Amino acid sequence: MRFGIHISLLTLLCATSLNVAADNAAASVDTSAWKCAYCEFDQGVTATVTGGFGVVSKDSFKFGEYSGLREQGIYVIGDAVADYRNVDNASYWDISALNLGLDTRSLDMAGGKQGLYRIFLSYDELPHYISDSARTPFRGNGGARLTLPADWVTAGSTADMSALNNDLKDVDLETKRTRLGLGVMVAPATQWETSLKFRQETSEGQRQIAGSFYFNAAELVMPVEYTTNLLDAAVNYHGKSWQAKLAYHGSTFNNQNNSLIWPNPYTPMVAGADQGELALPPDNQFHQLVAALTLGFGDSSKLMADVAFSRLTQDANFLSATRNANVSVAGLPDDSLQGRVDGTNANVKWRSELSDKFRINAAYQYYDRDNKTPRRSFDWVITDVNVAAPRTNLPYSYRRNTFKLNADYDIASSLKTAVGYDYEQYKRTYQEVEQSQERTVWASLVSRSLDNADITMKYAHAEREKHGYQVVAGIDVPENPLLRKYNMADRDRDTLGLRMDVAASAQSTFGLAVDVAKDDYPNSSIGLVSSQESHLGIDVTTQVTKRTSTSIFLSHENIDSDVAGSQMYNVADWNGSLDDSFDSAGIGLNHIVMRDKFDVGVDYVYTTSRGRITYAEGGADSQLPEASTRLNSAKLYGNYRLSQALVLNGSYWYERYTSTDWAFDGVSESTVSNNLGLGQEAPSYRENVFLLAVRYKL
């Protein structure tokens, strides 16, 4: 018996170190009788094809925002998954083609010889349907030059644009990303791996932008024709005591359109101010080299370090300062920006296990964004109307140093604690605060004292201090000197997290998560003064019967913040309180009617959001209408196996979405006298979707 116990304990201990000695063990253990006769290895080709159709009841961009189901009508359902395995020589290939009948179709192909090489090819489409309620009098939408109809009559305000109503036309705001990837991974030796990956991503479509002549604005449609190429190459070594990686990441961005030109729909304020030109994102390049190393010192200590050097450049030709030939402005100091940003990122981390119960971790992180773009003075024109005082560009740089020291101590196997201290320092150029630092202390406790419950708590307190705060020289007109930009201002932050996971029984689990974060900006009289975020989440899963399972989640989130402002360029004379909340709930139910034959289920999700803004000014409160959304989504589904190879899938999906938004509700193209809008509406829809498909296993 005693011998048996020893053997058992030894068995457990061996399990942890077995892989280390696996080769030796495998070589010495007599495995001649290990035939794996019961192993059901896949050999040859296996494939599953799904085909069918779906019916969508109504047009809605919001419903089809990312799913592609944006139009009323019939959609083809088409999925195909095929695999090939050869157990004798470890060669394989996998093909997965999904959503073939939708705008979200994707294709993934990979193959090779396991342990030696892998080749892959991927294709993916991702639409983003933004708005189907926009209207505009401009023509040429989606191109780089907009025009107005021949009968257009300019006016000083939108209400007086007499041809507006006749000239309005629908315009959809949408983009589509198409991603093509290919690559190869080769493992020339057991501990070496090299990879080369290429990805080309194109984004095409049209989005909203705006252009103005002083305070006369117009919402416009800008073209999106972007191509991004990404190349990643890496060499990895993973030995027993040390691992290393050397990698290159390169990315080029190309925009087919360097500007958007639009005619001024208003009566020009000055002669010649009859068209404007907006710069669109210029071509750029990014190159980065990364090296990483992990060193083990025995079983108890580890050193991890990595460094990355990057260079970002942009040198597209400048547009002219104005399209108004009547404005006389000095020439540009150069033809292009010659923009260049060098980045350096370095991390060093040390972990040491001083005993079975006590571990310390120390880390240093360094990041430097060194903007080497030359500074030059530009004579510029305010919205093609008049020449402004020269401005010199401010190539922002910043440097961040972070130190972290923390310790884990296991009071008992079921009670673990950790404490830590973090120090973070920022140094910025051309900004209000040249240097700031934040100190954080935190502690956490993990308890598994109860057999069926895990409790985790973490509390952190942070204080951020800035060194001085001065209005940035060179920005005309200056900001209120009492303003404190919240990403640099003094701040006290307290965060608390609590998580509890209870296995109420072998069939039921219960999870509770609470997160609270409270920020105070004690020295900010104008700007963000305070904010608080809180979240409560509950999860329950239950195996009701052997055939019925359910999962339920509930979540509540609140974000409150207070902002102070000054309309007299003096001390604060108003306060704004923002109260955003979001609630969600869901239930999933699955029931196996006949094992391996027939199962049914339902997934229901409910969400609601509310955003409230209240202003306090001169002792009186004023509140904007509540901005809200509500979603009810229910899916019923069933799968019925007609034969060993054939499964019938059917589902019905009902979704109802309503929203109110004071920024759009009742706002037509001409509601605002000095903003020629797109007249978009807050989206609402009620959709019924039926899907029927068969899945056939070849």
Add this chain to the structure above:
Amino acid sequence: MTRRSTLCYAFLVVGGILFGTVAVAAEDEVAVKPFYTPKGADTCLKCHDEDSALPVYAISKTKHAQPADGRTPFAGLQCEACHGPGAEHAVFVQPGEKQAPIGTFGKNGSMTVSQQNQVCLDCHRGQERLAWQSSAHERNGVVCVSCHQIHIAHDPVLATRSQPDVCYQCHSKARSEFLKPSKHPVRAGKMACGDCHQVHGSETAALLKQPTVNDTCYTCHAEKRGPLLWEHAPVTEDCRICHFAHGSVQPTLLKKRAPVLCQQCHSQFGHPSIPRSASGLPGNNPSVFLLSGNCTNCHAQVHGSNHPSGAKLMR
């Protein structure tokens, strides 16, 4: 050869022999295991079939079960490569008797967290797992099988569509965020957590894949990368100053509703920060500063401008 160098060589030779002997002896000690099962996986599968409480048949359809790949468990000690020698465990017991233990994984596994993870790391220690040690997940007691399912043909955490549900088991707040009106397309199954996060360890905030937050965002939003002639300072530093990463109740993943979002940082002479209350709504005095795009109706280039006359982000 001097006496000193002779002694040194002797020391090295004797030391080498001793070390080698000890090492070989140690290896032999580990290698000679009398308690492996007689038939390997066949022994295990006899009980752990599809009707058992712990079915493992499907492991033969996974990459771990590839005998022709010498790195995999099934090219060697099969199930016992990870679970340890199982002869004792495989001994038939009478009803009511307790089965001898074997190395098991999971929250209630017989091995400790570090022991479990070490079994996996012995083979999977390179690449993205370089920073696993002392990463947030490692320090919080996450074991590999907390997320990965080893014994089924298709591990859900490796597929874009099903991965988020695995992460939501602990990160329930993220599930709530991806249900918000403005969000990245995770619920639609077109993005997974692993597209941005390096869950096996990273020195970047929130375990991001790239060295900085912005570098991570730029992998899909390269048009925001610049550098531009007239930069908007917070854009160059951290996208999260204005945006939530997962989802928001405000449009375009913004943290707050404009114009208040902008008024947190801008209150200029001649263009002061005015409370844009209900008086600016339709029916009153509709305001360009409040409705539609409000601030961006004029300052449309909030991510910066490369136009020579774009100093105010209006061109």
